[in-house]
Amino acid sequence: MAKIMTQEEMVKEMIRNGVVLGHKRSKTHPKMRQFIAGNKNELELLNPLTSWETIEKAIEILKEKLSGGGFMLVVGTQPAAKATVKQFADEMGYPFVVSRWLGGTLTNFSVIKGRIVHYETLKENQVKGAFAKYTKKEQLNFTKEIAKMSKTFEGLLKLKKLPEILFVVDGEAHITAIREARRLGIPVVAIIDTNDDPSSVDYPIIANDHSRKSIEWIIGLIKEAITILPKKAE
Numbered sequence: 001m002a003k004i005m006t007q008e009e010m011v012k013e014m015i016r017n018g019v020v021l022g023h024k025r026s027k028t029h030p031k032m033r034q035f036i037a038g039n040k041n042e043l044e045l046l047n048p049l050t051s052w053e054t055i056e057k058a059i060e061i062l063k064e065k066l067s068g069g070g071f072m073l074v075v076g077t078q079p080a081a082k083a084t085v086k087q088f089a090d091e092m093g094y095p096f097v098v099s100r101w102l103g104g105t106l107t108n109f110s111v112i113k114g115r116i117v118h119y120e121t122l123k124e125n126q127v128k129g130a131f132a133k134y135t136k137k138e139q140l141n142f143t144k145e146i147a148k149m150s151k152t153f154e155g156l157l158k159l160k161k162l163p164e165i166l167f168v169v170d171g172e173a174h175i176t177a178i179r180e181a182r183r184l185g186i187p188v189v190a191i192i193d194t195n196d197d198p199s200s201v202d203y204p205i206i207a208n209d210h211s212r213k214s215i216e217w218i219i220g221l222i223k224e225a226i227t228i229l230p231k232k233a234e
Contacts, residue, residue: 011048017217019207020046022194032194035206044194051206055218058189058203059225065165066226075177076169080212085169088219095159099151106180109162119153122146165189170209171196191218
């Protein structure tokens with residue numbers, strides 16, 4: 001990272017960005033209690049030192065898996081994460097999911113890949129004016145199909161093969177994606193909060209996963225760490 005923060009600076013940064021603010025105590029997962037340092041107004045407060053350790057560990061595995069041209073699939077469909085996830089993935093050239101996770105995206109990848117190719121073909125034909133030979137009704141149907149498919153497949157256009165690693169914002173919200181990755185032996189890094197099961201992912205980032213400010217801060221650290229990695233030649 002460009003700036004090496006002291007422990008005190010790091011704690012202040014995490015507090016300022018809401019990284020250590022969890023959910024209500026009533027929603028706390030039993031396995032998360034070891035990471036909780038206190039409680040304020042019924043909201044759990046995460047131990048900033050522990051959270052920082054998990055961020056560092058996650059960054060190290062990401063650097064390891066992405067070095068030499070590897071890539072990750074980035075997933076964040078909740079309102080607080082969508083914009084940040086999309087911007088990060090676009091800037092880094094990674095595939096992403098910010099709408100609904102399509103079951104089988106990883107475990108049934110051959111079929112999903114075929115759907116992605118179909119979507120690409122439709123878009124290309126639209127740009128080339130290839131639909132002009134069809135009736136107006138047929139052209140309208142093609143346009144509707146493209147619009148419908150774009151919500152699911154636009155972010156997956158760069159998913160030409162299975163990813164080296166899966167990065168998720170909010171483990172509980174994307175448990176299907178996590179299970180698919182783990183079934184295939186694809187390591188999972190996920191920002192998880194006090195209501196999540198930390199054992200459900202390989203490399204949990206123990207932090208606030210429902211605040212845009214927290215998500216932006218964590219992803220900013222990740223981006224800074226992996227931007228310098230060598231890119232795979234096209």
